[in-house]
Amino acid sequence: xxxxxKAGTGDLPITHYPSPITGFYTLFHKEWLRFWKVSVQTILAxxxxxxxxxxxxxxxxxxxxxxxxxVDYAAFLVPGLxxxxxxxxxxxxxxxxxxQSKMTGNIVFVLLPPFSHQEFFGAYLLAxxxxxxxxxxxxxxxxxxxxxxRLERPLWAAAFALAGSGVMGALxxxxxxxxxxxxxxxAFQNFIILPLTFLSGVFYxxxxxxxxxxxxxxxxxxxxxxxxxxxxFFGASDVSPWLSLAIVxxxxxxxxxxxxxxxxxxxxxxx
Amino acid sequence: MVPAIQIEQVSKNxxxxxxxxxxxxxxxxxxxxxxxGPNGAGKTTLINVLAGLVLASSGSxxxxxxxxxxxxxxxxxxxxxxxxxxxxxxxxxVREALVFQxxxxxxxxxxxxxxxxxxNLDLSDRATTNMRxxxxxxxxxxxxxxxxxxxxxxxxxxxxxAGVDVELRQALWxxxxxxxxxxxxxxxxxxxxxxxxxLCGRIAMLKQGRIxxxxxxxxxxxxxxxxxxxxxxxxxxxxESLAALVTLRREGGYRLALRDYTExxxxxxxxxxxxxxxQELEVLQPDLEEIFVQIMHKA
Numbered sequence: 001x002x003x004x005x006k007a008g009t010g011d012l013p014i015t016h017y018p019s020p021i022t023g024f025y026t027l028f029h030k031e032w033l034r035f036w037k038v039s040v041q042t043i044l045a046x047x048x049x050x051x052x053x054x055x056x057x058x059x060x061x062x063x064x065x066x067x068x069x070x071v072d073y074a075a076f077l078v079p080g081l082x083x084x085x086x087x088x089x090x091x092x093x094x095x096x097x098x099x100q101s102k103m104t105g106n107i108v109f110v111l112l113p114p115f116s117h118q119e120f121f122g123a124y125l126l127a128x129x130x131x132x133x134x135x136x137x138x139x140x141x142x143x144x145x146x147x148x149x150r151l152e153r154p155l156w157a158a159a160f161a162l163a164g165s166g167v168m169g170a171l172x173x174x175x176x177x178x179x180x181x182x183x184x185x186x187a188f189q190n191f192i193i194l195p196l197t198f199l200s201g202v203f204y205x206x207x208x209x210x211x212x213x214x215x216x217x218x219x220x221x222x223x224x225x226x227x228x229x230x231x232x233f234f235g236a237s238d239v240s241p242w243l244s245l246a247i248v249x250x251x252x253x254x255x256x257x258x259x260x261x262x263x264x265x266x267x268x269x270x271x
Numbered sequence: 272m273v274p275a276i277q278i279e280q281v282s283k284n285x286x287x288x289x290x291x292x293x294x295x296x297x298x299x300x301x302x303x304x305x306x307x308g309p310n311g312a313g314k315t316t317l318i319n320v321l322a323g324l325v326l327a328s329s330g331s332x333x334x335x336x337x338x339x340x341x342x343x344x345x346x347x348x349x350x351x352x353x354x355x356x357x358x359x360x361x362x363x364x365v366r367e368a369l370v371f372q373x374x375x376x377x378x379x380x381x382x383x384x385x386x387x388x389x390x391n392l393d394l395s396d397r398a399t400t401n402m403r404x405x406x407x408x409x410x411x412x413x414x415x416x417x418x419x420x421x422x423x424x425x426x427x428x429x430x431x432x433a434g435v436d437v438e439l440r441q442a443l444w445x446x447x448x449x450x451x452x453x454x455x456x457x458x459x460x461x462x463x464x465x466x467x468x469x470l471c472g473r474i475a476m477l478k479q480g481r482i483x484x485x486x487x488x489x490x491x492x493x494x495x496x497x498x499x500x501x502x503x504x505x506x507x508x509x510x511e512s513l514a515a516l517v518t519l520r521r522e523g524g525y526r527l528a529l530r531d532y533t534e535x536x537x538x539x540x541x542x543x544x545x546x547x548x549x550q551e552l553e554v555l556q557p558d559l560e561e562i563f564v565q566i567m568h569k570a
Contacts, residue, residue: 017376020344026374034362071570105358109417111324112352113375114344253516271285 014214024119025110027110031127035093042131046089047138050081052144057203067237068205074147076230079157080202082107082139083164083229087222089163090132091193093123098176099185102268119261121256123172128169129162136161149235151198156241159231164225168193170255177268196222221251273336275300275425275456276321281330283316283480290316292480293330298458298473300335300424303451305488306460307563308499312477314460315355318429322352348376351423352406353414355430355460365389365413366398369420371423376421382423391446408439414442419450424449427458432466432478442471468492468559476566484566489555491562500535503551510545513538524551 029253035042058074068076070107101107110120141151151157171193179185200222218239228244231237237244263269276298283291291313298304306314314496319325320332323339323438331338337345354395360368369389373381398407402413411431420424428447432440444466451457461467467474468490474491476484484491503524509517513528519526527538535554542549556564 019379021377022379023375024478025567026371029374030363030371037362100396101360104361105354105356106360108324108352109360110360110375112350113372113421114324114345114347115375116344153418201426248362249508271319 009136020114020116020119023113023115024123027115027119027123029124031093031097031123032130033098035127035131035229041065042089042093043135043138046085046135047142050085050139051142053081054078054147068234071234071236072148076234077203078139078143078147079233080226082143082224083161084200084202086132086136086161086165087168087197087225088193090128090168091105091175093131093180093187094128094169094172095176095185095188097124097172098126099100102176102180103182107237107269115229117260120168121260121263124173125166125169129139129165130171131170132183133161136165138185142225152235153232155232159224160229160248162233163252164222164229166252167221167225167248167255169250170259173182173259174220174255174262177262180268192271196220198234199223200226202226202252221247225249233244272296272299274333275302276458277333278317278336278338279323279331281317281320281327281332282327283313283320283325284444290480291320292481293481293542294477294482295330296475296482298456300456301451303448303457303470304459305462305467305474306458306477307467307474308477309567311479312371312450313480314477315429316429316480317477318352318460319428322350323347337469344400348421349424351418351421353426353428355417355433357410357414357529358409358433359405359413361403362399364399364401365394365416366403368402368413369416372417373420378421381420384422385416385420388419392416392443395454395468404497405460408435411435411439412443413448415446424454425456425458429460430462432461432463440466464560464563465558476563488559492556492559498532499555499557500529500530500538501525501551501553501555502527502549504542505548505550508547510541510547512541526555 037228053078058077061073098107101110140149175185175188179188199217200220202216206217206223209217224239224244224247227237227239228241228248231241231244274297277294277295278297281294282289294313294317299544306317308314309468316325318326321339323336324342326340331340333339333345337343337349339346363371366385366389369385370382386395387400392415394409394412394416397409402410405413413510417433418428420517426447431443435443447457448470448514459467459471471488473487474484475482499518501524508524513527516527516529517525518528529535529538532554539549
């Protein structure tokens with residue numbers, strides 16, 4: 001240390017003009033690199049999971065089930081599986097990042113700088129959406145070679161992918177902030193996110209369910225994300241895509257406001 | 272001149288526990304200030320209030336005149352904190368950690384200063400090493416570097432030498448001293464009281480969330496002006512009249528605590544009248560550690 005005792009520490013005070021945009025971008029970039037550096041675990045593994053689902057369900061039921069007229073079951077399944085991956089990975093990104101940072105104590109590195117709660121929220125949310133999108137894109141790239149898929153309304157698909165991953169990213173921030181232990185977060189994931197995702201019509205159309213379960217499905221916000229996303233591919237859906245968009249968009253804004261309020265209050269971050 | 276740190280009537284309650292009790296403290300720009308106290312005295316809580324990591328139950332805190340809540344952006348830009356715990360982000364290398372930390376403070380094109388900080392903390396050779404692969408001492412250096420990347424005028428070091436070897440400790444203090452000479456205000460908490468005595472111009476002592484002593488280091492040493500008398504006697508015994516002054520009995524010697532230097536004469540007279548010869552005599556000044564213990568017992 002001090003190999004050059006004459007070296008100064010620079011002029012005081014700060015010579016650079018600090019910019020909140022730089023802060024926000026840096027936090028987003030750090031969150032992006034956090035999952036990108038371990039992409040085998042965060043990107044390739046979810047894609048492989050989807051391919052396994054596809055092999056098991058699509059090839060065992062192909063030719064026996066036709067949910068939309070003229071649409072092969074494998075083709076029906078891919079958008080649902082892709083959306084499931086988008087949603088689960090968006091949630092996993094923000095929740096696990098915050099949870100790990102809290103547990104290891106390195107959360108101080110993002111609490112000491114002058115981030116507003118909006119910048120903090122925006123950076124974590126955007127990184128969650130980004131991971132969801134990367135995994136979703138990976139699912140399509142992996143399946144496009146052996147499933148005949150058409151994308152009739154790409155803007156609808158993009159809108160639902162963005163809004164859906166936004167909802168799950170915000171939910172992940174809430175879960176990450178609230179959870180003090182790994183098993184609390186695991187409970188959130190296993191008892192809320194996973195059942196809601198599996199019961200959202202990823203593998204079937206809710207039209208095939210008994211009336212009671214159809215009604216129950218309408219209470220599941222993830223159903224609207226999957227159904228609206230699928231509408232972007234086939235131009236057909238169980239409920240109106242406008243209704244789905246309103247519910248998913250409304251959920252996104254409600255959760256975002258709640259998360260911002262939570263961050264502003266300092267809940268479990270600034271004691 | 273605006274104080275570097277101004278804390279007014281800050282209290283912090285955790286349920287029924289009062290971690291800080293109406294603490295008021297002003298630290299001038301350019302000071303090297305020591306914050307001392309036993310474990311649980313409230314030192315880290317006070318630092319966390321300044322850093323915005325803890326929200327005070329009442330009172331206010333300012334860094335260079337910026338309120339840490341109302342004007343948190345300016346307050347946090349002015350403050351660099353070296354946390355007590357050895358925390359790190361295992362995903363990144365040393366240089367990445369520093370570039371990110373600099374970016375969080377809104378600074379672009381800060382590579383020159385980052386390289387200089389790494390050089391001064393002997394981290395340049397480890398710039399591309401993952402944080403996980405560093406020793407505890409190296410991780411501590413990175414924590415110091417992370418607190419300095421945005422060139423903060425006020426630097427708070429929360430027990431930065433805990434668990435650090437002697438060589439690093441001395442090198443770290445050399446660097447921090449230089450930062451202080453360059454105009455940075457330094458606030459230090461440490462359990463090594465000899466460090467505080469050697470480095471700090473002023474010292475505050477906390478106990479149970481309250482400031483129980485606040486003065487210049489010199490005044491603290493002077494005001495508690497008692498001294499110690501170390502004696503080697505022949506025969507090796509003390510008269511009854513002096514027994515109450517003994518604080519330490521060593522083989523072949525005694526240490527007596529005196530209220531002031533004038534008592535030295537009466538001790539010598541007492542020994543002479545008892546027919547005891549003095550073989551060795553040494554008058555010792557109390558150090559900060561002894562004063563710390565005295566104050567903590569009195570408070």
